[in-house]
Amino acid sequence: MAGDDVMERPREDEDEAYALTPETMDGIVEAAEAGDDAALRKLLDVLHPADIADLIEQLGGEDRQRLLSVMGDGLDGEILSEMEEGLREEVIGSLDPGQLEAALGDLESDDVVEIIEDLEPERQAEVLEALDAEDRAAVEAALSYPEDSAGRLMQREVAAVPEHWTVGRAIDWLRKSENLPEQFYHLILTDPRMHPVGYVTLGRVLGARRDVRLDTLREDSFRVIPVTQDVEDVAYAFNQYHLISAPVADGDGRLVGVITIDDAIRVLDEENEEDLLLLAGVGDESLNDRTWAITRQRFPWLAVNLVTAILASAVIAQFEGVIAALTALAVLMPIVASMGGNAGTQSMTVAVRAIATKDLTGANAWRVLRREVAAGLLNGLAFAVIVGIVGLLWFGSPMLGVVIGAAMIINLVVAGFAGLLIPLALEKVGIDPALASGAFVTTVTDVVGFFAFLGLAAVVLL
Amino acid sequence: MAGDDVMERPREDEDEAYALTPETMDGIVEAAEAGDDAALRKLLDVLHPADIADLIEQLGGEDRQRLLSVMGDGLDGEILSEMEEGLREEVIGSLDPGQLEAALGDLESDDVVEIIEDLEPERQAEVLEALDAEDRAAVEAALSYPEDSAGRLMQREVAAVPEHWTVGRAIDWLRKSENLPEQFYHLILTDPRMHPVGYVTLGRVLGARRDVRLDTLREDSFRVIPVTQDVEDVAYAFNQYHLISAPVADGDGRLVGVITIDDAIRVLDEENEEDLLLLAGVGDESLNDRTWAITRQRFPWLAVNLVTAILASAVIAQFEGVIAALTALAVLMPIVASMGGNAGTQSMTVAVRAIATKDLTGANAWRVLRREVAAGLLNGLAFAVIVGIVGLLWFGSPMLGVVIGAAMIINLVVAGFAGLLIPLALEKVGIDPALASGAFVTTVTDVVGFFAFLGLAAVVLL
Numbered sequence: 001m002a003g004d005d006v007m008e009r010p011r012e013d014e015d016e017a018y019a020l021t022p023e024t025m026d027g028i029v030e031a032a033e034a035g036d037d038a039a040l041r042k043l044l045d046v047l048h049p050a051d052i053a054d055l056i057e058q059l060g061g062e063d064r065q066r067l068l069s070v071m072g073d074g075l076d077g078e079i080l081s082e083m084e085e086g087l088r089e090e091v092i093g094s095l096d097p098g099q100l101e102a103a104l105g106d107l108e109s110d111d112v113v114e115i116i117e118d119l120e121p122e123r124q125a126e127v128l129e130a131l132d133a134e135d136r137a138a139v140e141a142a143l144s145y146p147e148d149s150a151g152r153l154m155q156r157e158v159a160a161v162p163e164h165w166t167v168g169r170a171i172d173w174l175r176k177s178e179n180l181p182e183q184f185y186h187l188i189l190t191d192p193r194m195h196p197v198g199y200v201t202l203g204r205v206l207g208a209r210r211d212v213r214l215d216t217l218r219e220d221s222f223r224v225i226p227v228t229q230d231v232e233d234v235a236y237a238f239n240q241y242h243l244i245s246a247p248v249a250d251g252d253g254r255l256v257g258v259i260t261i262d263d264a265i266r267v268l269d270e271e272n273e274e275d276l277l278l279l280a281g282v283g284d285e286s287l288n289d290r291t292w293a294i295t296r297q298r299f300p301w302l303a304v305n306l307v308t309a310i311l312a313s314a315v316i317a318q319f320e321g322v323i324a325a326l327t328a329l330a331v332l333m334p335i336v337a338s339m340g341g342n343a344g345t346q347s348m349t350v351a352v353r354a355i356a357t358k359d360l361t362g363a364n365a366w367r368v369l370r371r372e373v374a375a376g377l378l379n380g381l382a383f384a385v386i387v388g389i390v391g392l393l394w395f396g397s398p399m400l401g402v403v404i405g406a407a408m409i410i411n412l413v414v415a416g417f418a419g420l421l422i423p424l425a426l427e428k429v430g431i432d433p434a435l436a437s438g439a440f441v442t443t444v445t446d447v448v449g450f451f452a453f454l455g456l457a458a459v460v461l462l
Numbered sequence: 463m464a465g466d467d468v469m470e471r472p473r474e475d476e477d478e479a480y481a482l483t484p485e486t487m488d489g490i491v492e493a494a495e496a497g498d499d500a501a502l503r504k505l506l507d508v509l510h511p512a513d514i515a516d517l518i519e520q521l522g523g524e525d526r527q528r529l530l531s532v533m534g535d536g537l538d539g540e541i542l543s544e545m546e547e548g549l550r551e552e553v554i555g556s557l558d559p560g561q562l563e564a565a566l567g568d569l570e571s572d573d574v575v576e577i578i579e580d581l582e583p584e585r586q587a588e589v590l591e592a593l594d595a596e597d598r599a600a601v602e603a604a605l606s607y608p609e610d611s612a613g614r615l616m617q618r619e620v621a622a623v624p625e626h627w628t629v630g631r632a633i634d635w636l637r638k639s640e641n642l643p644e645q646f647y648h649l650i651l652t653d654p655r656m657h658p659v660g661y662v663t664l665g666r667v668l669g670a671r672r673d674v675r676l677d678t679l680r681e682d683s684f685r686v687i688p689v690t691q692d693v694e695d696v697a698y699a700f701n702q703y704h705l706i707s708a709p710v711a712d713g714d715g716r717l718v719g720v721i722t723i724d725d726a727i728r729v730l731d732e733e734n735e736e737d738l739l740l741l742a743g744v745g746d747e748s749l750n751d752r753t754w755a756i757t758r759q760r761f762p763w764l765a766v767n768l769v770t771a772i773l774a775s776a777v778i779a780q781f782e783g784v785i786a787a788l789t790a791l792a793v794l795m796p797i798v799a800s801m802g803g804n805a806g807t808q809s810m811t812v813a814v815r816a817i818a819t820k821d822l823t824g825a826n827a828w829r830v831l832r833r834e835v836a837a838g839l840l841n842g843l844a845f846a847v848i849v850g851i852v853g854l855l856w857f858g859s860p861m862l863g864v865v866i867g868a869a870m871i872i873n874l875v876v877a878g879f880a881g882l883l884i885p886l887a888l889e890k891v892g893i894d895p896a897l898a899s900g901a902f903v904t905t906v907t908d909v910v911g912f913f914a915f916l917g918l919a920a921v922v923l924l
Contacts, residue, residue: 020820022825025825029825048702048703050702050703054820054821057821058821058826060826060829170668171668174668175670175671180669183665184665185647201645202647202664202668203636203642203646203647203664206637208637239731240510241512242512242727244645244647244724262704265727268731269730269734272734273815276737276741276811276815277812277815279738279741279742279811280807280808280812281804282808282812285812287816287822291833291836291837291840294833295840295841298805298841301808302804302805302841302845303845305800305801308800309797309800310852312796312800313793313794316792316793320789320790320792320793323785324786327785327786327792328782330778330782330789331779333792334771334775334795334796334799334908335771335774335775338774338904338908339764339771342743342764345743346743346744346760346763349738349739349741349742350744350747353738353739358516359516359519359749361484363484364521364522371752371753374753375753375757378753378754379761382761383764383768390772446796
């Protein structure tokens with residue numbers, strides 16, 4: 001058998017096995033520019049909607065318009081669903097009601113909700129118009145739950161059966177059922193009051209004899225999600241407990257929907273991206289936002305930084321006389337501030353991440369603090385020796401070396417303190433630590449760095 | 463029915479619905495400290511292994527030891543599997559061979575592989591010893607694949623049937639089968655040479671009549687993962703295409719295993735954490751690492767920062783004479799450098815994230831560059847006016863205001879360039895942009911910031 005490998009599988013460059021390759025992109029752009037609609041359709045046909053969405057995002061204005069007009073009537077709702085929201089709004093705006101109706105027609109209600117909730121109010125009304133009565137009711141019901149709650153994330157189609165049923169009865173019911181979810185992985189077991197009380201994986205159902213009672217096959221991992229729970233907590237539960245799907249219950253404990261792993265991953269991925277960007281002082285922006293949008297979006301972060309920088313400058317201003325007497329201080333002072341800022345950012349990022357994953361709590365904060373401060377002290381000592389020697393060799397002054405070394409130790413120890421305590425304190429008062437920690441930490445390390453260095457210099461060197 | 467809510471569901475504070483609550487933690491610590499093993503066991507019994515692992519991670523040395531000794535013989539392998547790797551190695555070291563064997567006995571082979579691959583070689587041998595012959599063979603086979611490849615991530619137990627089978631035949635086979643995976647969501651369809659050629663969700667199998675051929679129920683989303691593919695690409699595919707499971711094939715295209723979404727999420731989450739920490743100059747560390755470990759680990763990053771800081775100082779040193787003549791320059795110069803550093807970090811973080819999600823490619827790099835530079839120019843103009851006025855009011859010199867404003871514009875434009883081009887260039891030459899971009903970008907913005915400000919001052923003000 002090993003010899004007759006006639007149907008050779010294509011062996012691509014494995015690095016690019018799953019991405020939209022540059023060659024495919026080029027082919028599509030060429031076909032679009034040549035106006036060769038047939039070739040374009042053929043190239044698009046083999047792509048996954050997620051890849052087509054990426055493609056549209058990456059194309060420039062004219063190519064994008066041409067592509068959208070070729071896809072025109074046949075625009076797959078999945079593509080809209082995969083698209084980054086700013087662009088999605090633009091594309092939806094360019095569709096006529098018939099096209100929009102066709103695109104949204106074959107989406108699950110949770111995907112429609114996700115599309116709709118990001119739109120401006122007037123567009124929302126347009127999109128709701130385009131839905132048939134049943135879908136519209138489902139979407140409106142979902143929108144009645146708070147933003148970022150489980151109720152927005154769930155799908156309402158569920159595969160649920162009474163807990164006392166047997167495998168055979170469940171299979172017969174499934175074969176007759178018309179309204180099953182597109183994808184489902186568990187049968188949810190309910191009591192007579194429609195409270196979800198357990199679930200069985202489909203694999204177990206398939207592996208058991210027809211006369212086995214479903215409730216004997218229950219999974220341990222069963223968890224019920226309250227419909228008003230924040231999606232962030234939902235995503236945490238899916239990640240922590242390796243859930244594939246979980247029933248959602250209303251305030252009376254009744255089954256109202258189900259959340260599946262793909263929804264949870266999307267939330268998890270968005271949270272991760274948000275933390276990464278917030279830590280760098282970038283809010284909710286995308287590669288497709290226009291210049292003006294990102295300029296305005298980044299301005300406030302830079303403005304906060306300006307205030308902290310001016311604070312640091314005010315510290316320096318206290319020592320103008322010292323600097324005038326010894327300009328070497330002006331040369332060396334950014335080193336102390338910069339090292340403190342870096343060490344503080346290290347501690348802070350570890351803390352922000354650990355808070356997000358619920359690994360840093362009251363139970364270990366004190367232990368972690370001692371460790372951060374001790375590490376700051378040790379690295380402070382190491383770098384004190386190094387910069388002390390640099391100071392000595394560069395400016396020929398042993399005392400200058402001692403001053404910069406001592407300032408380095410002070411600043412790295414303070415960086416360890418501030419890097420941990422500032423995110424913890426922000427979390428405590430209900431502010432997202434990823435959002436605001438950076439500005440506070442660098443303010444502290446800048447101010448302490450300049451003050452320690454110039455202050456010591458004033459005392460020791462003058 | 464609505465009235466007789468006798469079996470009230472517990473309504474916890476929803477914020478804490480899923481986390482290890484401080485109360486639970488306190489109870490466990492108390493029981494451990496009182497030596498009340500019975501109470502301790504009772505408290506632990508209701509916790510998910512992932513929560514117990516978190517608990518062990520968060521406890522201090524003595525409490526941790528007490529807890530581990532109470533769990534002793536009955537230590538669940540799942541807990542080891544959920545534990546952060548540094549601590550896991552410590553715990554495994556404290557177990558005797560019998561305990562280790564018991565703990566690993568009920569894990570799936572892919573979980574054992576994950577535990578084993580992080581251990582020191584001598585411990586690896588110990589753990590392999592503790593496995594029964596069949597499991598050992600499975601684990602050794604997995605370890606024969608390269609690190610971070612699909613072969614390490616997959617499980618070898620698969621639910622696969624010939625593509626020409628009917629639903630009925632598959633169900634009969636599943637009912638008889640002894641060696642099914644613990645969790646599976648698809649039936650993989652194979653051709654006579656054991657090549658995976660499609661898959662069917664279990665939901666479809668359950669919903670179809672017994673005489674329906676499986677290959678008529680195939681899913682579109684089917685993708686085969688090459689066994690040597692990097693896990694990062696595997697995770698990307700799961701995320702991009704919303705996969706729940708995917709078959710893995712060897713170089714001849716034969717089915718050798720299956721990867722499920724829970725493995726992919728773990729990789730995705732690790733990648734996200736890695737990017738976040740790398741961008742902040744923190745490598746692979748955890749809250750449980752000891753002081754000495756994190757000190758050594760962070761040292762090189764600080765050392766790189768020291769070099770860039772000294773470079774910036776060298777630039778300042780060129781202008782000592784200028785500073786001596788006008789100490790206001792020393793006061794104001796950190797503002798220009800700091801603003802540039804922040805703006806550069808903003809651009810860079812957006813770029814690093816977009817490269818990781820494959821959203822920033824050759825197709826749109828030019829367009830994104832123009833946008834970043836334009837945004838830098840616009841914010842540069844805005845902040846030029848602001849700092850110009852600050853300079854004027856503070857030091858009463860209109861020309862000083864003009865100089866700092868001009869330097870601000872230059873540095874923010876350069877920050878836009880550097881923030882985008884440095885990550886792209888690093889990616890091009892095969893270096894992880896998250897790893898090295900930060901040092902380069904801040905070097906550029908520091909050097910340019912000081913040079914532009916002091917250089918312009920030398921020309922204009924003296």
